[in-house]
Amino acid sequence: MAERMIVIGGDAAGMSAASQARRRRDRSDLEIVAFERGHFTSYSACGIPYWVSGVVQERDELIARDPKTFRDEFGIEVRTRHEVTAIDLDRREVLARDLDGGGEVRAGFDTLVYATGASPVQPDWTRDDVAGVFGVQTLDDGAALIHWLESEPRPRRAVVVGGGYVGVEMAEALVQRGLSVQLVEQADQPMATVDPDMGELVAEAMRATGIGVRTGLTVTGLEERDGRISAVVTDEGPVPADVVVLGLGVRPNTALAEAAGLPIGPSGGVRTDRRMRVPGAPGVWAAGDCVESLHRVSGMPVHVPLGTHANKQGRVAGINIGGGYATFPGVIGTAVTKVCELEVGRTGLRERDALEAGFEFVTVLAQSTNRAGYYPGSRPMTVKLLAERPSGRLLGAQIVGWSEAAKRIDALAVALWNGMTVDEMTALDLGYAPPYAPVWDPVLIAARKAVDALAAV
Amino acid sequence: MAERMIVIGGDAAGMSAASQARRRRDRSDLEIVAFERGHFTSYSACGIPYWVSGVVQERDELIARDPKTFRDEFGIEVRTRHEVTAIDLDRREVLARDLDGGGEVRAGFDTLVYATGASPVQPDWTRDDVAGVFGVQTLDDGAALIHWLESEPRPRRAVVVGGGYVGVEMAEALVQRGLSVQLVEQADQPMATVDPDMGELVAEAMRATGIGVRTGLTVTGLEERDGRISAVVTDEGPVPADVVVLGLGVRPNTALAEAAGLPIGPSGGVRTDRRMRVPGAPGVWAAGDCVESLHRVSGMPVHVPLGTHANKQGRVAGINIGGGYATFPGVIGTAVTKVCELEVGRTGLRERDALEAGFEFVTVLAQSTNRAGYYPGSRPMTVKLLAERPSGRLLGAQIVGWSEAAKRIDALAVALWNGMTVDEMTALDLGYAPPYAPVWDPVLIAARKAVDALAAV
Known part of the structure; x- marks a missing residue:
C-alpha cells in the first residue's frame, strides 16, 4: 500500500515539495494530498502590485499551475478551500475544515510538509467596520483592491502604510493608476532593507515621481465617513485617504505548528535542519514563508519570506522525501x-x-x-x-x-x-x-x- | 635623485601603471615618462564601433584622459608620436623615434613597463593599393573609416571580414548607418567565442536585422576599380563591397620584447608573474594586450586582449612599482x-x-x-x-x-x-x-x- 504525504499549504513551497517528491516516487508508492485554505495554488504574490498597476492584465497570468494540472499531470490531489485546523503527531493525522462545504476531513499521513506561509501584520488600529483598507497578500486581496479602485465613487487619494518592498511597489502601482499617493512610514526612511543613506536615494526618486513620502510618522487610527475610509490618523495629524494599502510586512503562520508542539525558532519561524526536516518530529518537513533560515553571513536565524526561497526549500524537502539528497544552505538576504x-x-x-x-x-x-x-x-x-x-x-x-x-x-x-x-x-x-x-x-x-x-x- | 620609470605604450595598461605608481611615489622619488606612438592616450578602442554607428557622436568622448591631464594633474610625462624602437636591458635604456619631428631620443630607466598592446591581424590578401579597407583598432582607424563612409561616392555595400566581437559590432554599426552589410566568416558560425549552438542563435538574430551572414567562406583577395575597393574575393565568388572592415582579431605586439630578449609565452604574449613582473628581467614589468594571462579554469596561458584586463594588470603593476602588493590572478574569459x-x-x-x-x-x-x-x-x-x-x-x-x-x-x-x-x-x-x-x-x-x-x- 502506498504511503501518504500530506502538504499543508498549496503554494510555492508546498507544491514544489509535492512535485519533487512525485518526480522520484510514483503513485503506487506515494499518495500526495495538499490542503490549501485559499482558492488558488502556486500563484505569484509578488506579482500582485503589477496586476494592481495594470502592467499585468489578468489575474490568471499570476497562477503558475492550477489544481487540475497538479491532479491530471502530476497525480497530486489538491483540496482548495480546506483549512487544516490541527495536526496530531501521535496519531499521525491532520484535521481539515471544508471552508465551503462546512464539513471536516481527517486524514492520516506518513510524511507531512508544513508550508503554511505567512500573513500580513495587522496593526492594532485596523477596523473591520471601515471599508477601503486592503492588504495585498493573496489574489483575493488583489481582486478586492482592484474592485474598490474601479468602483464609484472612484478613489483618488491613496495612503500606503509601510515602506518595505510591498509598500513601495504598491505606491508605484497606485501612481501608475493615476491616484495621488502618500507613503507613510514609521522609520526615518522608506526601504529599511537598505541603509539610510541608500534609502534616502530611494525616497528622492519616489518624490520625483510624485509620491508623497512621509517618514517618521506613526499611524494611530483610521477615520471613516459612512463606513468608508476617509483618512489615516497619525501622530502628526490626519492624512486624507479614499483607499489605504497595508504593507507592514508579514509574520510566519506558526499557530498550527506551535499547537502541535513543533519547534519555533528565535526569529519566529518553524525550525528546520538543512534538509528541511523539523527537528524532533520524524517524517515532518517544513518549507517556505513559515520557516526560519540560517543567514550565512551573520550565522543567525532569520525569517525571510520570499518566493525564491520558498521554491528552493520546497524543492529540497521534496527531493529528500523522494529519497534523494539535497540541502538548503541558508540565505544571504538578496x-x-x-x-x-x-x-x-x-x-x-x-x-x-x-x-x-x-x-x-x-x-x-x-x-x-x-x-x-x-x-x-x-x-x-x-x-x-x-x-x-x-x-x-x-x-x-x-x-x-x-x-x-x-x-x-x-x-x-x-x-x-x-x-x-x-x-x-x-x-x-x-x-x-x-x-x-x-x-x-x-x-x-x-x-x-x-x-x-x-x-x- | 629620483628614479625613472619608463612606460612603453600610453593606453589603458601603461597609463594605469603610471597612475598607480604615482599615487604611491611622488615626483621627487619617481620620474615617470610614457612613450606612445599614436596621437592619443587612454582611449576606449572598444567604443569605436559605437562612434562609427553614430551612437557616440564625438571622437573625444572616447578619450578618458589626455596627455595634458596626465602631465598637469599627475606629473606623468607622455610623449605621443614617439615610437620606442629598441630596449637595451644591459644599459637600462630605451631608444625612441619622434614620428613627427624625426629625431631620436635615448632615455635611461630604473623601471620599465612594457605595454605595447596588440595589432590587428593583417591577412595575406590585403593590398596597400586599394582604398576603402579599414581596421578598427585606433581612433585614427575609426576617423579614416568614418571619413570614407561620409565621402562621395557614398559607400552603400559593406563587407565585414571576421565574425568576432569587433566584426559583429561593426556589422551592427554599419547597418545602423544604413549600409547593406555582409559579414564573411571562415568558420561555420559568427561569434566563435561561444559554442556553435549558441553562435547559431547570434547568426539568426543578425540575419533578422538584415545583416547577411556568410559562414564557411574563405577570403582570397580583393577587387578594385580605379583604386577603390569593389569586391571581396572568396572561394565561393566575389562579394561586392564599397567598403571593407577587417575584424580578424589582434596579435600581441611583442617584436620589441623579443628583440630585447624578454620571454614570450606559448600563447604569443609576453610572460609575466602574478605581480606583472617579467621573469628574468629585474625592474621590467608588462601589462595589457601584449601579455599572456593564466586561464584559471584550464590552467593554460591565454592571450585575451580586453580593456578590463589591461586596466587591472596596469593597476597591479603600478601598485607593485609603487611599493605596494597586488597580484593579477588570471582570467576566466568573461x-x-x-x-x-x-x-x-x-x-x-x-x-x-x-x-x-x-x-x-x-x-x-x-x-x-x-x-x-x-x-x-x-x-x-x-x-x-x-x-x-x-x-x-x-x-x-x-x-x-x-x-x-x-x-x-x-x-x-x-x-x-x-x-x-x-x-x-x-x-x-x-x-x-x-x-x-x-x-x-x-x-x-x-x-x-x-x-x-x-x-x-
Whole structure:
C-alpha cells in the first residue's frame, strides 16, 4: 500500500515539495494530498502590485499551475478551500475544515510538509467596520483592491502604510493608476532593507515621481465617513485617504505548528535542519514563508519570506522525501525591486545588522555609471559595500541606480556567498563592453574603494 | 635623485601603471615618462564601433584622459608620436623615434613597463593599393573609416571580414548607418567565442536585422576599380563591397620584447608573474594586450586582449612599482556584447576548450526568460552550462537573450571564479522580483538542469 504525504499549504513551497517528491516516487508508492485554505495554488504574490498597476492584465497570468494540472499531470490531489485546523503527531493525522462545504476531513499521513506561509501584520488600529483598507497578500486581496479602485465613487487619494518592498511597489502601482499617493512610514526612511543613506536615494526618486513620502510618522487610527475610509490618523495629524494599502510586512503562520508542539525558532519561524526536516518530529518537513533560515553571513536565524526561497526549500524537502539528497544552505538576504524607474538591489548585512552581529567593518559608497560614460543611456549608479575589518571579507552590498542596476547585485551576492574579500574581488573577471559597463565595472570600483578604506584604517 | 620609470605604450595598461605608481611615489622619488606612438592616450578602442554607428557622436568622448591631464594633474610625462624602437636591458635604456619631428631620443630607466598592446591581424590578401579597407583598432582607424563612409561616392555595400566581437559590432554599426552589410566568416558560425549552438542563435538574430551572414567562406583577395575597393574575393565568388572592415582579431605586439630578449609565452604574449613582473628581467614589468594571462579554469596561458584586463594588470603593476602588493590572478574569459538588440555573454571554457584541456563534462541548454513570464517585456533567454563530470564543477557558461541577458553572465563568472559546483549553485541567493527574473532565475534553472544531467550520466 502506498504511503501518504500530506502538504499543508498549496503554494510555492508546498507544491514544489509535492512535485519533487512525485518526480522520484510514483503513485503506487506515494499518495500526495495538499490542503490549501485559499482558492488558488502556486500563484505569484509578488506579482500582485503589477496586476494592481495594470502592467499585468489578468489575474490568471499570476497562477503558475492550477489544481487540475497538479491532479491530471502530476497525480497530486489538491483540496482548495480546506483549512487544516490541527495536526496530531501521535496519531499521525491532520484535521481539515471544508471552508465551503462546512464539513471536516481527517486524514492520516506518513510524511507531512508544513508550508503554511505567512500573513500580513495587522496593526492594532485596523477596523473591520471601515471599508477601503486592503492588504495585498493573496489574489483575493488583489481582486478586492482592484474592485474598490474601479468602483464609484472612484478613489483618488491613496495612503500606503509601510515602506518595505510591498509598500513601495504598491505606491508605484497606485501612481501608475493615476491616484495621488502618500507613503507613510514609521522609520526615518522608506526601504529599511537598505541603509539610510541608500534609502534616502530611494525616497528622492519616489518624490520625483510624485509620491508623497512621509517618514517618521506613526499611524494611530483610521477615520471613516459612512463606513468608508476617509483618512489615516497619525501622530502628526490626519492624512486624507479614499483607499489605504497595508504593507507592514508579514509574520510566519506558526499557530498550527506551535499547537502541535513543533519547534519555533528565535526569529519566529518553524525550525528546520538543512534538509528541511523539523527537528524532533520524524517524517515532518517544513518549507517556505513559515520557516526560519540560517543567514550565512551573520550565522543567525532569520525569517525571510520570499518566493525564491520558498521554491528552493520546497524543492529540497521534496527531493529528500523522494529519497534523494539535497540541502538548503541558508540565505544571504538578496533582494531586488524597482520604484518607478529606480532600481534597488541588496544582499548581506546592513550596517545595523553587521553591528548587531558583532562585526567590525568599513563602509564605502562608490559612484559610477551603468554603461561607459560616453555610451548613450549612461546613468548614475551607487554601490555601497560593507567589508569586515581587518580581513576585508565582504559583509554586504547595496545598489541604487537606473537601467540594469538591480540585478548587478547578483555578482556581489555570489561573491558574498563564497566569502570573498574585497581585495580578491578587485580582480574579478566581469563582463565588459561599452553598452553594459565602464571599463572598471561599478562592482570593481566599489571593491577598489573598499580596499583603500581598509588600508586607511 | 629620483628614479625613472619608463612606460612603453600610453593606453589603458601603461597609463594605469603610471597612475598607480604615482599615487604611491611622488615626483621627487619617481620620474615617470610614457612613450606612445599614436596621437592619443587612454582611449576606449572598444567604443569605436559605437562612434562609427553614430551612437557616440564625438571622437573625444572616447578619450578618458589626455596627455595634458596626465602631465598637469599627475606629473606623468607622455610623449605621443614617439615610437620606442629598441630596449637595451644591459644599459637600462630605451631608444625612441619622434614620428613627427624625426629625431631620436635615448632615455635611461630604473623601471620599465612594457605595454605595447596588440595589432590587428593583417591577412595575406590585403593590398596597400586599394582604398576603402579599414581596421578598427585606433581612433585614427575609426576617423579614416568614418571619413570614407561620409565621402562621395557614398559607400552603400559593406563587407565585414571576421565574425568576432569587433566584426559583429561593426556589422551592427554599419547597418545602423544604413549600409547593406555582409559579414564573411571562415568558420561555420559568427561569434566563435561561444559554442556553435549558441553562435547559431547570434547568426539568426543578425540575419533578422538584415545583416547577411556568410559562414564557411574563405577570403582570397580583393577587387578594385580605379583604386577603390569593389569586391571581396572568396572561394565561393566575389562579394561586392564599397567598403571593407577587417575584424580578424589582434596579435600581441611583442617584436620589441623579443628583440630585447624578454620571454614570450606559448600563447604569443609576453610572460609575466602574478605581480606583472617579467621573469628574468629585474625592474621590467608588462601589462595589457601584449601579455599572456593564466586561464584559471584550464590552467593554460591565454592571450585575451580586453580593456578590463589591461586596466587591472596596469593597476597591479603600478601598485607593485609603487611599493605596494597586488597580484593579477588570471582570467576566466568573461565577455559580453550586443548585436543589435541581441545580448551575448560568455565565461570560462567552450566545449572545444574543455576537450582540449582534458576535462570530462556535461553540457546543458536551459530555456527561460529574463523576467517573470507574466511581466511585460518578458523575452526568451538561453543559458548554456558546462559542468565537469563527475565533480559537477562549473567549467563554462554562455548566455544569449534579450534585454538584461548579457550582464547576467557576471553571476556565473563569480561562481566559476570560486570553483562552485552546479549543485552548490542551485542554492544561490540571487535577486528575485517579477520585473527582473522568474522566481527561478535563469541561472538557477540552468544549474538544476546540469545537476540532472550529471545524475543521468
